[in-house]
Amino acid sequence: MHTGLRITAFAAALAATFGTAYGVGTGVDPIVADGAPAPHDEHDERGGPGEPTSRPEEGGGHGGHESTPAGGLQISEGGYTLDLATPRVTAGQRTELRFTVRDANGEAVTAYQREHDKELHLILASRDLATYRHLHPTRAADGTWSTPVDLPAAGGYRVFADFTPAAKGAENLTLGADLAASGRYAPARMPAPNGTARTDGYQVELAGSLRPGRASELKLKVSRDGEPVGDLQPYLGAYGHLVALRSGDLAYLHVHPNGEPGDGTTEPGPEVSFTATAPSGGTYRLFLDFRHRGEVHTAAFTVRAGSVPDATETAPSATPDHTDGHGH
Incomplete structure (x- = not known):
């Protein structure tokens, strides 16, 4: 890790x-x-x-x-x-x-x-x-x-x-x-950039932004029923797992969290921190996997590298399609 x-x-x-x-x-x-x-x-x-x-x-x-x-x-x-x-x-x-x-x-x-x-x-x-x-x-x-x-x-x-x-x-x-x-096909529309996502009764708030060619911190805060979730469970050796895909060509960024369970400083929520560098400007989808109460959940965000979500871009986004238990 x-x-x-x-x-x-x-x-x-x-x-x-x-x-x-x-x-x-x-x-x-x-x-x-x-x-x-x-x-x-x-x-x-x-x-x-x-x-x-x-x-x-x-x-x-x-x-x-x-x-x-x-x-x-x-x-x-x-x-x-x-x-x-x-x-x-x-x-x-x-x-x-x-x-x-x-x-x-x-x-x-x-x-x-x-x-x-x-x-x-x-x-x-x-x-x-x-x-x-x-x-x-x-x-x-x-x-x-x-x-x-x-x-x-x-x-x-x-x-x-x-x-x-x-x-x-x-x-x-x-x-x-x-x-x-x-099968019969029609593309889905990319959700607008957003700073909040809802999934399975949880709300996840994103703070920070992707920047082309520069490292920046992304913080994701998990809550449920209006209360911060401070007892996240380890998943794949961390309290969160983040994948970023660039719209258009699906350039892949596998982002690892800052800190890990048991290191003496990393708390089990409600906030999970990552540091990321976007390879270029563009629109990205971020997918956060986290575990709570024995189940893995995924929250998705749309972000634009180089921009910060403002008050007009914080409407909760739809959860990505996950059948068969998210595949986890």
Whole structure:
């Protein structure tokens, strides 16, 4: 467990427009009750690492270029490759998702370092960022990982495998692959920037902001029925687990909390603190996982790097879609 923050970020390759991907059709209501579906920005799937991905007006003074390496979307990195054996599922049907991490020789990796109580963390998110899952698959002796998934809506998804091989000198990696859910499809609208989120009867308030190329503190305060929650339970070795995904290309930031249970200074709530650096300006979705009374809950926020939510941007946001127990 690291004290402070580590952000794992890698260069991105963008997915093709949903309407043409895997034969996905049109014509259903958006999967968040946030108004009419908004069109997505179109990106070139062949864009190389380090290319600008944010719009100029969201560039945070960087002209749309990356101030630090963005990422999380490479299928291969550092001699390792994510081999997704299940690239396509059917929306609304429970399916076994299977994948393997392979080394430079094409052999399946069977030994990993444990980080945050797990050998591998699997993040699954829809490209409109309305659906988010933090999954913990099981590994067979031959190196094949598997986990059941039941995606609520058709469209494009991204699978992120966050792990550190046990090989000497190996570093933490986040590899990504595209996943398609077939069926009738319509994109969900991105919720407006917000400083408060509600989930499962809890309210979470966000203080602080993401800044392009600069570290900044994010504080998330958890309350229930108007009372601060001061007895959060450890989850994955911390009192909170935060993932940030950039809208458009889904650049991935895995943020670790400041402090850990048992270090003598970190309190079990109501506030959980993180330090983060955005790779560029742009719009991001933040997903906070926390455990209380034996259950894991997820609160989601929309933020813009370089801006601070004000009084007009603190309406509670909808909880991201989580069926089958959040996948935790």
